[in-house]
Amino acid sequence: MKSSLNAQTIAAAALVAALLLLPAYSSLTGNIFILTLFTRIVILALAAVSLNLIMGYGGMMSFGHAAYLGIGGYAVGILAQEGIGSGYAQFAVALAASALFALVIGALSLRTRGVYFIMITLAFAQMAYYVASGLARYGGDDGLTIYKRSDFGGLVNLSDRVQFYYLCLACLLAVVFLIWRIVNSRFGLVVQGLRSNEQRMQAIGFASKRYKLVCFVIAGTLCGLAGALLANNTDFISPAVMYWTRSGDLMVMVILGGMGTLFGPVVGAVLYLVLEELLSQLTEYWALIMGPLLLLVVLFGRGGIMGLLGRLNRG
Amino acid sequence: MAEPLLRVDNLVRRFGGIVATDHVCLEVGRGELHAIIGPNGAGKTTLISQLTGHLAPHAGYIYLAGRDISRLPAYRRSALGLARSFQITSLLPDFTAADNVALAAQAHDGHSFRFFANARKEPQLRAAAHAALERVGLGHRADVPVVRLSHGEQRQLELAVALATRPQLLLLDEPMAGLGVTESASMVKLLSELRREVGIVLVEHDMEAVFALADRISVLVYGRIIASGTPEEIRKNDEVKRAYLGDQHVVVKHG
Numbered sequence: 001m002k003s004s005l006n007a008q009t010i011a012a013a014a015l016v017a018a019l020l021l022l023p024a025y026s027s028l029t030g031n032i033f034i035l036t037l038f039t040r041i042v043i044l045a046l047a048a049v050s051l052n053l054i055m056g057y058g059g060m061m062s063f064g065h066a067a068y069l070g071i072g073g074y075a076v077g078i079l080a081q082e083g084i085g086s087g088y089a090q091f092a093v094a095l096a097a098s099a100l101f102a103l104v105i106g107a108l109s110l111r112t113r114g115v116y117f118i119m120i121t122l123a124f125a126q127m128a129y130y131v132a133s134g135l136a137r138y139g140g141d142d143g144l145t146i147y148k149r150s151d152f153g154g155l156v157n158l159s160d161r162v163q164f165y166y167l168c169l170a171c172l173l174a175v176v177f178l179i180w181r182i183v184n185s186r187f188g189l190v191v192q193g194l195r196s197n198e199q200r201m202q203a204i205g206f207a208s209k210r211y212k213l214v215c216f217v218i219a220g221t222l223c224g225l226a227g228a229l230l231a232n233n234t235d236f237i238s239p240a241v242m243y244w245t246r247s248g249d250l251m252v253m254v255i256l257g258g259m260g261t262l263f264g265p266v267v268g269a270v271l272y273l274v275l276e277e278l279l280s281q282l283t284e285y286w287a288l289i290m291g292p293l294l295l296l297v298v299l300f301g302r303g304g305i306m307g308l309l310g311r312l313n314r315g
Numbered sequence: 316m317a318e319p320l321l322r323v324d325n326l327v328r329r330f331g332g333i334v335a336t337d338h339v340c341l342e343v344g345r346g347e348l349h350a351i352i353g354p355n356g357a358g359k360t361t362l363i364s365q366l367t368g369h370l371a372p373h374a375g376y377i378y379l380a381g382r383d384i385s386r387l388p389a390y391r392r393s394a395l396g397l398a399r400s401f402q403i404t405s406l407l408p409d410f411t412a413a414d415n416v417a418l419a420a421q422a423h424d425g426h427s428f429r430f431f432a433n434a435r436k437e438p439q440l441r442a443a444a445h446a447a448l449e450r451v452g453l454g455h456r457a458d459v460p461v462v463r464l465s466h467g468e469q470r471q472l473e474l475a476v477a478l479a480t481r482p483q484l485l486l487l488d489e490p491m492a493g494l495g496v497t498e499s500a501s502m503v504k505l506l507s508e509l510r511r512e513v514g515i516v517l518v519e520h521d522m523e524a525v526f527a528l529a530d531r532i533s534v535l536v537y538g539r540i541i542a543s544g545t546p547e548e549i550r551k552n553d554e555v556k557r558a559y560l561g562d563q564h565v566v567v568k569h570g
Contacts, residue, residue, distance in 0.1 A: 181433075184435060185431055185434050187429055193407050202369070202390045203393060204476060205394050205423055
C-alpha cells in the first residue's frame with residue numbers, strides 16, 4: 001500500500017468519476033431509469049459508509065443500522081404531514097432524532113459485546129419498526145406518502161431528478177471525506193485501537209466506553225441523513241425501511257466492498273444493488289444466484305472487493 | 316517511613332473454590348525492582364491483573380503512592396501512573412511500532428475527542444513515541460507494522476508503550492518470555508537502567524534474570540506469599556527451596 005496509485009485508489013477514483021458523469025449518460029441516452037436506480041444506490045451507499053465507521057473501523061457489529069434510515073425518513077415524513085416543509089428543519093430534526101436514538105441504544109447496547117451486541121442492536125431496531133407500525137396517524141403499517149419533497153428554497157430543488165442526484169452524491173462524498181478525516185484523527189486511532197484490543201487501550205489510559213459511544217452516535221447520525229434523503233427519493237416512508245433484513249443488506253454491502261476501507265462500502269453498495277437489479281430482471285428467483293455469489297466473496301475474498309484489489313498490488 | 320509507591324493490603328481473589336490470591340500483602344518503594352516468582356498457577360498474573368484493574372479483588376486494598384486505587388477502573392489507574400506490559404504480547408497488530416507508542420502518549424495528553432486533524436502528524440506525539448522507542452532500542456523500526464516485528468522486538472515495544480505513559484510504577488508480566496539469549500541479555504540491561512527512574516514489579520520465570528535484577532523478591536505459591544526478602548535471603552530460605560526451587564528440581568529430573 002506504499003504507492004499512492006494502487007489498484008484500490010484507481011477503483012475508487014473510477015467509481016467516483018462514473019458516478020459524477022452518470023446524469024450526463026442518462027440524458028444522452030434518455031435512460032431515466034438508470035438515474036433513479038443510482039440515486040437510490042448513492043443513498044444506500046451513504047448508509048453503508050456510516051455503518052462501516054462502527055463495523056469496519058470500530059469493530060462494533062451493529063445489526064440494527066436500518067433503524068436510522070427509518071428515523072431520518074419519518075422525521076421528514078411526519079414534519080411534511082404536519083405542514084412543516086422546510087428542508088432545513090426536516091433534515092435538522094432527522095439528524096438530531098437519529099443522534100438521540102443512537103445515544104440511547106448505544107449507551108445500553110455497548111455494555112454487551114460479541115453476539116449479544118448484535119442481538120441487542122437488532123432488538124432495538126425491531127422495536128423501532130413496531131413503533132412505526134403503530135403510528136396510526138402516520139399510516140401505520142401501510143406507510144406514509146410524502147406529497148412534497150423537502151424545500152430548500154432556491155438552493156437546490158429536490159424534485160429535479162438531476163439536482164437531487166447530485167445532492168445525494170455530494171452528501172455521500174462529503175461523508176466519505178469526513179470519515180477519512182475521522183479515522184486518521186486522534187479519535188479515529190483510539191476507535192481502531194479499541195477494535196483490535198480494548199483491554200490494552202484501557203491499560204494505556206483510555207476510557208473505552210465513551211469513545212465507542214461517540215463513534216456509535218456519529219454513525220447513527222450520518223445514517224439518519226441517508227434516511228432523510230431516502231424518504232425524499234421514494235416520496236414515501238414505511239416501517240419496512242427499518243425491517244431487520246434491511247440492516248442485513250447494509251451489512252452485506254459493507255462486507256462485500258471491504259470492511260474498514262474508505263470506499264469499500266460504496267463499491268459494495270453499487271455492486272450489491274446493481275446485481276440485485278440485473279438478476280431480478282433475469283429471474284424472480286434472483287436470490288438463489290445472489291446468495292452463492294456473496295458466499296464466494298466472503299469465503300475466498302477476505303476483506304471484500306477492496307481486499308482483493310489490495311492483494312492485486314502485492315501479488 | 317514514607318508511604319511506599321505501591322502497597323497491597325490483604326488482597327483476596329477467588330475463582331470458585333480456588334483462592335488465587337490469598338491475603339497478599341506487598342510493598343514496593345520508589346526506585347525499587349520487586350520481583351514476584353512462583354511456580355505456574357501460583358496466581359502471579361491474577362495478582363498483576365488486580366493491580367492494573369482488569370480484575371476486581373474480593374477483599375483487600377491497593378494503594379498507589381498512598382492513594383486507594385482498589386476500586387478504580389484500569390484507565391484511571393493508568394492516568395495515576397500505573398503501566399503494564401502483558402504476558403501474551405497484545406499490541407495493536409495492524410499499526411506501526413510508532414503508532415502503538417504514540418497512542419500511549421496520546422492517552423496521557425488530554426482527551427481524544429479530536430475528529431479532524433491527522434493524529435499521525437502531531438509532532439509532540441511522534442516525538443514522545445520516538446523517544447520511547449529509542450529508549451528500548453527500537454528507534455530504527457519505528458515505521459514497521461507490528462505484525463512484521465520479531466517476537467523479541469514486540470516485547471521491547473510492549474515496554475516502550477508502557478514507558479510512553481510516563482508511569483511511576485511499571486508492572487511487567489514475564490517480559491523475557493520467549494526471548495533468545497541475546498534478546499534476554501539486552502532486556503536485562505534495559506531493565507537495570509529503567510529501575511533508577513521508576514518502580515518496577517517484575518513477574519518472571521527466568522531465575523538468572525530475577526536474581527541479577529531484583530532488590531527484593533516475593534515468592535508466591537498457591538496464591539500466598541510464603542517469603543519476601545533480598546535475593547540472598549530468598550536463596551537461603553528453606554521453605555522457598557522446598558516449595559518452589561525444589562519442585563523445579565523434581566520437574567527437571569522427570570522431564
